[in-house]
Amino acid sequence: xxxxxxxxxxxxxxxxxxxxxxxxxxxxxxxxxxxxxxxxxxxxxxxxxxxxxxxxxxxxxxxxxxxxxxxxxxxxxxxxxxxxxxxxxxxxxxxxxxxxxxxxxxxxxxxxxxxxxxxxxxxxxxxxxxxxxxxxxxxxxxxxxxxxxxxxxxxxxxxxxxxxxxxxxxxxxxxxxxxxxxxxxxxxxxxxxxxxxxxxxxxxxxxxxxxxxxxxxxxxxxxxxxxxxxxxxxxxxxxxxxxxxxxxxxxxxxxxxxxxxxxxxxxxxxxxxxxxxxxxxxxxxxxxxxxxxxxxxxxxxxxxxxxxxxxxxxxxxxxxxxxxxxxx
Numbered sequence: 001x002x003x004x005x006x007x008x009x010x011x012x013x014x015x016x017x018x019x020x021x022x023x024x025x026x027x028x029x030x031x032x033x034x035x036x037x038x039x040x041x042x043x044x045x046x047x048x049x050x051x052x053x054x055x056x057x058x059x060x061x062x063x064x065x066x067x068x069x070x071x072x073x074x075x076x077x078x079x080x081x082x083x084x085x086x087x088x089x090x091x092x093x094x095x096x097x098x099x100x101x102x103x104x105x106x107x108x109x110x111x112x113x114x115x116x117x118x119x120x121x122x123x124x125x126x127x128x129x130x131x132x133x134x135x136x137x138x139x140x141x142x143x144x145x146x147x148x149x150x151x152x153x154x155x156x157x158x159x160x161x162x163x164x165x166x167x168x169x170x171x172x173x174x175x176x177x178x179x180x181x182x183x184x185x186x187x188x189x190x191x192x193x194x195x196x197x198x199x200x201x202x203x204x205x206x207x208x209x210x211x212x213x214x215x216x217x218x219x220x221x222x223x224x225x226x227x228x229x230x231x232x233x234x235x236x237x238x239x240x241x242x243x244x245x246x247x248x249x250x251x252x253x254x255x256x257x258x259x260x261x262x263x264x265x266x267x268x269x270x271x272x273x274x275x276x277x278x279x280x281x282x283x284x285x286x287x288x289x290x291x292x293x294x295x296x297x298x299x300x301x302x303x304x305x306x307x308x309x310x311x312x313x314x315x316x317x318x319x320x321x322x323x324x325x326x327x328x
Contacts, residue, residue: 031065032097033072040096043072066108066327070101073327079105080325083318087302103311110314113323131282135161136272155275158286159235162269162276166228169265170196173224176261188217196225199232224262227254240280247273295320 033041048060064072071079082091083106091102132148133156134140145151174196178189195203195211203211215222231250237243254266269276299315306312317323 029065031070031072032075034074034078069108071105076105076108076327080109083109106318107314109325110317110321110323112327113321113325114317116324117321131156131278131284133158133282133284133286135286136165136268152275153278154282156278156282156284157272157276159279160286162272163228163232165265165268166231166262167197169259169261170221170224170228172261173259174221177220188214189219189221192221196221200229220259223257224259227257227259227262234276235279237280240277243277243280247277292320 029045029047031043031045033043035041043064045062045065047062049057050060051057059067061067064074066073066076069076079091079095079097079102082094083102086094088099088102088106091097092099095102131154132144132151134144136157141155144155148154171193174189174193181188192210192214195207195214198204198211215225227250230253234243234246234250237246251266251270255263257263296316299319300306300312303315306315318325
């Protein structure tokens with residue numbers, strides 16, 4: 001046993017189980033610590049309490065644990081690292097703690113991080129008085145026109161969603177052609193779905209030769225993919241006149257490609273082209289918010305949903321809040 005003010009404490013290691021401890025006949029706190037040589041390790045401490053005229057009876061702060069915690073600071077740091085890599089259920093199995101204990105670590109980390117975070121003025125927001133980036137969904141358009149003055153000059157249809165329409169058209173061409181080829185026993189397009197959805201630079205190294213081989217076969221989906229990739233250049237121009245000139249050439253190519261899904265996608269884009277090309281005046285996208293939304297959906301999927309909305313908010317803060325989560 002070591003003696004130190006204001007507590008008395010010891011460390012014990014056991015293979016499993018929960019401990020209760022007494023020192024000098026008085027109950028003590030038992031805190032889970034990092035394992036020692038694969039043995040579960042606990043810190044037993046008699047933490048003094050003092051009577052305060054203003055706050056009543058309070059427990060003396062100790063350097064190895066936070067108030068009312070059942071874990072040492074070092075164990076909580078490990079638990080936070082584990083919780084950031086897997087769901088709560090997985091963390092309980094790795095750390096050998098209960099679900100409530102793991103969730104308590106997560107909640108304390110978020111409270112700690114939010115208390116430390118300083119308020120500051122954000123540099124950018126998704127909607128301001130100059131531009132509104134959005135999906136080409138009619139309710140978004142109508143709501144913006146109803147609430148934002150001169151909205152038609154400020155709406156910017158997001159590049160990601162525009163390309164998504166053409167990407168879906170390419171996949172439709174692939175499915176139609178694949179069915180036609182299978183009918184005559186040709187499996188050329190088997191397993192190629194995701195190849196055609198990649199942009200050129202994102203095709204995995206191990207599959208680039210495969211894509212080039214398929215493109216040389218003059219398949220319909222190969223033409224559709226080339227049209228999709230060409231459209232990406234629309235956002236590379238700096239001047240509206242150059243962008244409009246490129247658009248007209250691309251639209252003619254797409255509508256005369258004899259690929260019906262591509263033609264329909266081109267017509268959809270044409271109906272919204274004015275507010276696609278406002279990008280030249282307001283070069284904004286939804287990329288950051290789409291990425292954050294994807295992270296949130298992953299959190300929800302990992303947990304198989306949240307029945308408690310406050311737990312959902314806490315999990316979002318924990319994984320996406322950019323907080324300083326660790327105890328001091």
